[in-house]
Amino acid sequence: MANYGMIIDLKNCVGCAGCDIACKTENNLDHDVHWSFHITETTGVFPNVGYRYIPKLCNHCENASCVKVCPTQAMYKDENGLTLHDPDKCIGCRSCELACPYNCISFNEDVQHQHQWQMDTEPLLEGITSSGKEIAEKFDNVPFPNYNPDRAKTYDGVRRKGIVEKCTLCDHRILDGKDPWCVVSCPADARIFGDFDDPKSEVSILLAENSAFQLLKSKGTKPKVYYINEF
Amino acid sequence: MDFINIGAWDIRITLDLFFGGIGVGAFLLSVLLSLYNRESLQSTIKIGAYTAPVSVGIGLLLLVSKIGVPAKFITTLWNVNLQSVMSIGVFLQIGFMVITIWYAVLIWKEFPVNNQFRLLQTAGTFFAFSTGLYHGLFLSSLGRVLWTELTPGMFIASSIAAGIAFVLLLKTLIDLVTKDEVRTDLIQSTLPLGLHRFQVMFFIILLVQLVSVILWQFYTGRLELEQALIYDYFMKQYGTIWTSLVLVGGIIIPIIITLVSLVKHEKNMAPIPTIIICVLILVGSFVMKHLLIIGGQIALPVGFVF
Numbered sequence: 001m002a003n004y005g006m007i008i009d010l011k012n013c014v015g016c017a018g019c020d021i022a023c024k025t026e027n028n029l030d031h032d033v034h035w036s037f038h039i040t041e042t043t044g045v046f047p048n049v050g051y052r053y054i055p056k057l058c059n060h061c062e063n064a065s066c067v068k069v070c071p072t073q074a075m076y077k078d079e080n081g082l083t084l085h086d087p088d089k090c091i092g093c094r095s096c097e098l099a100c101p102y103n104c105i106s107f108n109e110d111v112q113h114q115h116q117w118q119m120d121t122e123p124l125l126e127g128i129t130s131s132g133k134e135i136a137e138k139f140d141n142v143p144f145p146n147y148n149p150d151r152a153k154t155y156d157g158v159r160r161k162g163i164v165e166k167c168t169l170c171d172h173r174i175l176d177g178k179d180p181w182c183v184v185s186c187p188a189d190a191r192i193f194g195d196f197d198d199p200k201s202e203v204s205i206l207l208a209e210n211s212a213f214q215l216l217k218s219k220g221t222k223p224k225v226y227y228i229n230e231f
Numbered sequence: 232m233d234f235i236n237i238g239a240w241d242i243r244i245t246l247d248l249f250f251g252g253i254g255v256g257a258f259l260l261s262v263l264l265s266l267y268n269r270e271s272l273q274s275t276i277k278i279g280a281y282t283a284p285v286s287v288g289i290g291l292l293l294l295v296s297k298i299g300v301p302a303k304f305i306t307t308l309w310n311v312n313l314q315s316v317m318s319i320g321v322f323l324q325i326g327f328m329v330i331t332i333w334y335a336v337l338i339w340k341e342f343p344v345n346n347q348f349r350l351l352q353t354a355g356t357f358f359a360f361s362t363g364l365y366h367g368l369f370l371s372s373l374g375r376v377l378w379t380e381l382t383p384g385m386f387i388a389s390s391i392a393a394g395i396a397f398v399l400l401l402k403t404l405i406d407l408v409t410k411d412e413v414r415t416d417l418i419q420s421t422l423p424l425g426l427h428r429f430q431v432m433f434f435i436i437l438l439v440q441l442v443s444v445i446l447w448q449f450y451t452g453r454l455e456l457e458q459a460l461i462y463d464y465f466m467k468q469y470g471t472i473w474t475s476l477v478l479v480g481g482i483i484i485p486i487i488i489t490l491v492s493l494v495k496h497e498k499n500m501a502p503i504p505t506i507i508i509c510v511l512i513l514v515g516s517f518v519m520k521h522l523l524i525i526g527g528q529i530a531l532p533v534g535f536v537f
C-alpha cells in the first residue's frame with residue numbers, strides 16, 4: 001500500500017516535451033491521444049515578459065471527480081492511490097471526461113492505430129518505397145510497428161473503440177518496481193515519482209523542503225502532481 | 232481567449248433530456264387530472280398516459296445510442312456506483328419507464344379505480360419527480376461551471392411545462408381535426424386553486440421556471456473568475472437565442488398570454504393562443520436544454536490552470 005504521485009521541478013524542466021513522446025511510445029497512444037502533455041503561456045508586455053511551460057498528466061487526484069461520477073466503477077482508485085480505468089466496465093458515457101477539470105481523459109471515437117494509409121496499395125515512390133498496405137502486412141500480429149507489449153500487463157495494450165483512456169502512471173512498470181517511463185526518459189530529471197505516504201521518499205522530502213503548487217487546487221480534487229521551483 | 236469545447240455530448244443528450252422531460256410532465260398531468268372529473272377528462276388523461284412511456288422510451292434510446300458501447304448500457308444495473316448520480320438515475324429512469332408502461336396499459340384496458348391503481352400513481356409520481364430532478368442533478372454533479380445547483384430547478388420546471396404543453400397541443404390538434412369542441416379549461420373540475428385549468432398550471436410552472444432561470448443568470452456570472460469568463464463567453468455566443476427563445480419566447484410570452492386569459496376570467500382558451508403557447512413552451516424547453524448542454528461543455532483554455 002502506497003500513495004503514489006509525482007513532483008515536477010519546473011526549474012529543471014527544459015520544455016523539450018520528451019515526456020510527452022516517451023508516454024506515447026510506452027503506452028501505445030495513437031496520434032491524437034495524449035496522456036502526458038504540456039501547456040505554455042506567455043505573460044506580460046515587452047520587456048517584462050514571462051514564459052511558462054507546464055508539463056501535465058493525470059493528477060491521480062485523492063478526491064478524483066472522474067471516479068465519483070463514473071456510473072459503473074470503471075474509473076476507480078487502486079490500493080496505491082492511483083486513479084485507474086477498467087475497460088471491461090467502461091460504457092463510454094464520457095461523464096468522467098466532463099468531470100475531470102484537467103482535461104486528462106481521452107475518448108476513442110474510432111479503433112486506435114488503424115489509419116487510411118494502412119489500406120493504401122500505391123507506394124509513395126514507385127519501385128522505391130513500399131505501399132502502406134505492404135507495411136501494415138509486415139506488422140506481424142501487432143497493431144503497429146513500435147507496439148509495446150509490456151503495456152498490456154495491466155491495461156489493454158491498445159484501448160478499444162467507444163471507451164475512454166487515461167494515464168495510469170505506468171502502473172505496469174510500477175508493478176515491476178520501476179519508475180514511470182516519463183520519469184525515466186526526462187533528460188533534465190525534472191520528474192520525480194514516489195510514495196507520499198513514505199516520509200523518507202524523495203517526493204515527501206522535496207514536498208517538505210519546497211513551496212509547491214497543484215493545478216486548480218480550488219476544485220477540491222486534491223491532485224497528487226505537485227510543481228516546485230516555479231520561476 | 233480561445234475557449235475549448237469538450238464536445239463529449241451532442242444533441243442526443245439534449246433529446247434524451249427533452250423527451251424524458253416531456254414524459255415526466257405528461258405523466259404528472261395525467262395523474263393530476265385523473266384525480267378529478269376523470270370521466271370528462273378521459274381523453275386528456277389518456278393522451279398524457281400514452282405520451283409518457285413513448286417519450287421516456289425515445290429519450291432512453293437516444294441516450295443509449297450516444298454512449299460509446301451501447302450494448303454495455305445494461306451493465307449499469309449491476310456495476311453500481313452509489314456516489315454517481317448517473318448510476319442512481321439509471322434505476323430511476325428505468326423504474327419510471329416501467330411504471331409509465333404499466334399505467335398506460337391499465338388505462339388503455341380498463342382505467343380502474345382501486346387502491347392498486349392509486350399506489351401505482353403514487354409511485355409513478357415519486358419516480359416522475361425524481362427523474363425530472365435527476366436530469367438537472369446529473370449535470371450539476373459533473374461540476375462544470377454552467378451546470379450549477381440551480382440547474383435541477385430549471386430542468387424540472389421546464390420538463391413539467393413541456394410535458395403539459397405537449398399533451399395540450401396534441402389534444403387541441405386532435406379536437407380541431409375531429410371538430411370536437413376545444414376545451415382547455417378541462418370543464419367543471421374542482422381542483423384547489425383552479426389547478427385543473429391549464430392557464431393556472433402554466434402560470435405557476437412558468438413562474439417557477441422564470442425565477443430559476445433568472446437566478447441562474449444572476450448567480451452564474453457572478454461567482455468565481457472561471458465561471459464569470461465562461462458565462463460571458465456563453466452569453467456572447469448564444470445570448471440572443473437564449474433571451475429570445477428561452478426567456479422571452481419560452482417563458483415570458485406564455486406567462487403573459489395565460490395571465491391575460493386568467494384576468495379575463497376565460498374558462499376556455501381559444502385554440503390558436505393555446506397552440507401558440509404550447510409551441511413556444513416546447514421550443515423554449517428544447518433550446519434551454521440544448522444550450523445548457525453545449526454551454527456546460529465550454530472550458531477555459533488549457534493554459535488556465537491556476
Ligand code: SF4
Pocket residue numbers: 057058059060061064065066067083099100101102103104105166221
Ligand atoms: S486529473 Fe482528472 S482524470 Fe486524473 S484523477 Fe484527477 S479528475 Fe481523474
Ligand code: SF4
Pocket residue numbers: 069070071072073074075085089090091092093094095096097163164
Ligand atoms: S466513460 Fe467509462 S470510465 Fe468514464 S464515466 Fe463513463 S463508464 Fe466511467
